Amino acid sequence: xxxAYKYDIQLPSHMDPEKKYPTIFTLHGKGSNEKNMFGLVAPxxxxxxxxxxxxxxxxxxxxxxxxxxSLGNPIREMFDQAIGQLExxxxxxxxxxPIDAAxxxxxxxxxxxxxxxxxxxTMGEQLKGIVALNGYVPDFVKTEYPLKSVxxxxxxxxxxxxxxxxxxxxxxxxxxxxxxxxxxxxxxxxPTDHGVSEENQQDxxxxxxKDADVHVEKE
Numbered sequence: 001x002x003x004a005y006k007y008d009i010q011l012p013s014h015m016d017p018e019k020k021y022p023t024i025f026t027l028h029g030k031g032s033n034e035k036n037m038f039g040l041v042a043p044x045x046x047x048x049x050x051x052x053x054x055x056x057x058x059x060x061x062x063x064x065x066x067x068x069x070s071l072g073n074p075i076r077e078m079f080d081q082a083i084g085q086l087e088x089x090x091x092x093x094x095x096x097x098p099i100d101a102a103x104x105x106x107x108x109x110x111x112x113x114x115x116x117x118x119x120x121x122t123m124g125e126q127l128k129g130i131v132a133l134n135g136y137v138p139d140f141v142k143t144e145y146p147l148k149s150v151x152x153x154x155x156x157x158x159x160x161x162x163x164x165x166x167x168x169x170x171x172x173x174x175x176x177x178x179x180x181x182x183x184x185x186x187x188x189x190x191p192t193d194h195g196v197s198e199e200n201q202q203d204x205x206x207x208x209x210k211d212a213d214v215h216v217e218k219e
Contacts, residue, residue, distance in 0.1 A: 003092050004085040008034050010050040015098070022103035022128070022212040023049040025090060027112025031062040040196060041107060043205045047214035048105075051093050053086070055111075065115060072166070074114075074138055083118055090123075103212050107131040107204070109196065110165070114138065117174070120155065124148025129184075129211050131156045131204045133196055134163055136170045137177060154184045154211045156204050160192035 012021060024044070026037035034052035041050050055063035057078075065086070066078035094101050104127050108116035113135025120130045121137070122145055130153065141147075155178050159171025168189065175187035186207060190200045209215070 001088070001092050003089050005056050005089055006034075006054045007089075007093075008038070008050075008052040008054075009093075009097065010038065010045050010052075011097075012046050012049065014046070017098075020098045020100040021049045022047065022105070022214065023051060023093075023097075023099040024105045024107050024208070025093070026050065026052045027065070027086075027106065027108035027115050028052075028055065028063070029110030029112055030064045030068075031059045032109075033062050037107070037109070037112075040109075040201055041205075041208075043201075044208055044214070047209065048212070049097060049099055051097075053089065056085075065111060072136065072138075076140060079118075079138065082115060083122060086115060086119060087123060090119075090126075101126075103128045105129045105131065105208065105212070107133075107208075108135065109133040110135060110194065117155075117157075117178075118145070120150050120153050121145065121147045124150060125152055127153055129154035129156070129208075131158075131208065132174075133158055133200070133204075134160055134166060134171070134194055136166055136174050142177070150178070150182045152184070153182060154186075154207075155182055156186045156188075156207050158188045158190060158196075158200050158204065160194055161189050162192065163194045165194040 034054040055065040106116040113132035
């Protein structure tokens with residue numbers, strides 16, 4: 001299989017060839033690129049394989065995974081295709097690299113967060129957890145997709161209190177939706193616009209280490 005996406009892969013610097021590693025697949029926001037995501041997860045790159053996936057559609061100087069009819073309203077056919085291709089890519093990468101299939105995480109911002117949450121709902125226990133930064137779940141995913149249980153998936157959702165793209169109300173609605181589906185939900189808000197603060201990053205980095213049971217530095 002030839003993957004549908006270009007990607008960067010960062011392997012831990014001191015890898016044990018006999019070992020499989022927890023892995024974070026990053027999904028960037030609309031008009032961004034895969035390199036912009038690495039800084040968010042760099043603090044865990046000694047313990048996780050990092051696979052940064054680039055959207056396959058050009059948008060200005062950056063990329064996207066699907067196009068929109070209007071804000072918050074994906075073109076359904078393109079969204080469906082992205083979900084299928086991303087799921088296939090995750091399996092492709094798992095075969096190709098020493099990825100622990102029991103510890104696969106998605107971490108996405110904005111459009112990437114939308115896809116991460118939607119993939120959690122379609123892949124179920126094929127994922128260990130997701131980090132969704134400033135996103136939402138499209139209504140058609142909730143009502144028309146064949147959804148799998150996310151009860152055993154760890155979910156970290158965060159949202160900017162002053163988000164001018166997706167208002168904070170959307171963050172609370174998204175958290176409430178997942179709260180009904182899993183007991184493993186962490187939801188946090190931060191005094192930011194449509195972005196990721198240092199505190200936000202520190203919180204999800206610590207969450208990832210704890211959830212994947214890699215060494216957590218003692219206080």
